[in-house]
Amino acid sequence: MLIVIPDKKEFVLEIHHQLSAVYGSQIKYFHDLDPMSELVSSFLSHRTKNKDSRQAFDNLCNTFGSWEVVKDAPIDAVESAIKPCTWPEQKAPRLQQVLRLVAERCGTLNLDFLADLDVPAARKWLEELPGVGPKTSAAVLSFSTLRGKALPVDSHHFRVAARLGIIDAKIGEAKAHQVLEKLLPPDFTAQEVYNNHQVMMRHGQKTCFHYKPACTQCVLLNLCPTGQKLTSQAM
Ligand code: SF4
Numbered sequence: 001m002l003i004v005i006p007d008k009k010e011f012v013l014e015i016h017h018q019l020s021a022v023y024g025s026q027i028k029y030f031h032d033l034d035p036m037s038e039l040v041s042s043f044l045s046h047r048t049k050n051k052d053s054r055q056a057f058d059n060l061c062n063t064f065g066s067w068e069v070v071k072d073a074p075i076d077a078v079e080s081a082i083k084p085c086t087w088p089e090q091k092a093p094r095l096q097q098v099l100r101l102v103a104e105r106c107g108t109l110n111l112d113f114l115a116d117l118d119v120p121a122a123r124k125w126l127e128e129l130p131g132v133g134p135k136t137s138a139a140v141l142s143f144s145t146l147r148g149k150a151l152p153v154d155s156h157h158f159r160v161a162a163r164l165g166i167i168d169a170k171i172g173e174a175k176a177h178q179v180l181e182k183l184l185p186p187d188f189t190a191q192e193v194y195n196n197h198q199v200m201m202r203h204g205q206k207t208c209f210h211y212k213p214a215c216t217q218c219v220l221l222n223l224c225p226t227g228q229k230l231t232s233q234a235m
Contacts, residue, residue, distance in 0.1 A: 002228045011223070012166060012183040018219050019199035026191070027198045031143045035111035036067060036102070038144035039126070042136045043095060048085045056082040067109040071099035094131050101129055114141070119148050134177035142194050149190040151181040152197050156204025163208060163226035 005011040033041060040060070045053040059081040064070045070078060079092035103109055114122040119141060126137040134153075141148030153161075153176050162169035166183065167176050184196060207214045215227035 001222060002225060003222045005223070008166065009183050009185070011164075012180075013185060015164060015166070015220060015223065016184075016196050016199065018223075019203055020195060022219055023199045023202045025195060027195050029143065029147070029194065033144050035114055035140050035144040035146050036109055038140045039098070039102075039111065039132075039136070040067065040070075040095065042139040042143070043098065043131065044082060044085050044091065046086070046091075046136075052084040052086075055084040056088075059084070067099055068103075071096055071103060071109065098129050098131065111140070114148075115146050119150050122146075122148065123150065134174050138177060142190065142197070147190050147194075149188070149193050151177065151184065151193050153177050153180055154197075154201055156202075156208075157197060157200040159210065160200050160204045160208045163213070163224060164220065165225050 005014055031038060031041070041053065041057050044056045048056075060070055060078070063077070063081045064073055073096075075092055075096065078096060079088045082088045082091055082095070085091055099109060102111070106113070114125065117125065122141055123134070123137040126132050126140055127134065138150035138152040140146070141150040142152060153173055155173070157180075158167075158169075158173050158176055161167045161176065161180060167179050171179065181193075184193060188196070203220075204210075207218050213227070213230065215221055215224070215231050218224065218227055221227045221231065
């Protein structure tokens with residue numbers, strides 16, 4: 001039976017609590033990178049498996065030793081280092097372009113100054129860089145040592161939110177960032193915002209699969225209109 005919680009903020013909070021009971025409520029940050037390194041890492045991770053983007057990131061560090069050297073390295077050497085990623089031929093020139101722009105704007109390849117800006121201003125600064133959208137800016141602020149209060153929305157998170165009816169799937173991932181972040185309680189800490197991203201993402205990876213979501217094993221079935229529809233069709 002579908003349980004309807006008409007207030008969307010209450011609904012989102014209920015989902016958060018239920019998923020936190022399954023995946024944890026104090027989830028360890030998976031990176032301790034400085035924000036410049038996190039920007040490179042996020043950039044490499046676009047449409048790439050974690051294992052492969054980690055390998056590409058390590059290759060860059062081991063081959064060049066600093067972002068300064070990556071910035072001025074021969075393009076084919078950068079492309080070769082990031083070969084484990086998808087589209088290395090596109091990411092290599094774009095990565096160097098971003099590094100050059102950061103060096104021009106800051107005088108150094110160091111983004112630690114973002115800690116002095118509020119989150120919207122820091123996100124705006126990052127999103128002025130080519131190829132940096134809301135997911136990357138939120139990732140840099142949240143996952144790096146800045147530990148900022150920003151919500152990244154990846155494809156798993158997006159799919160779970162859409163199936164639960166929290167967002168309309170037609171709005172796309174960019175707009176979903178604004179909508180989903182506004183639905184979280186304003187007094188959520190950065191850690192709680194990070195937890196929210198993690199539990200939604202993990203649920204998409206472990207239960208709410210892209211093809212054939214495991215609705216009958218899902219703790220959210222009573223709250224999920226998609227799950228109710230899919231399970232009633234299967235009967
Ligand atoms: S009930 Fe099914 S569609 Fe809904 S969140 Fe769970 S797995 Fe996804």
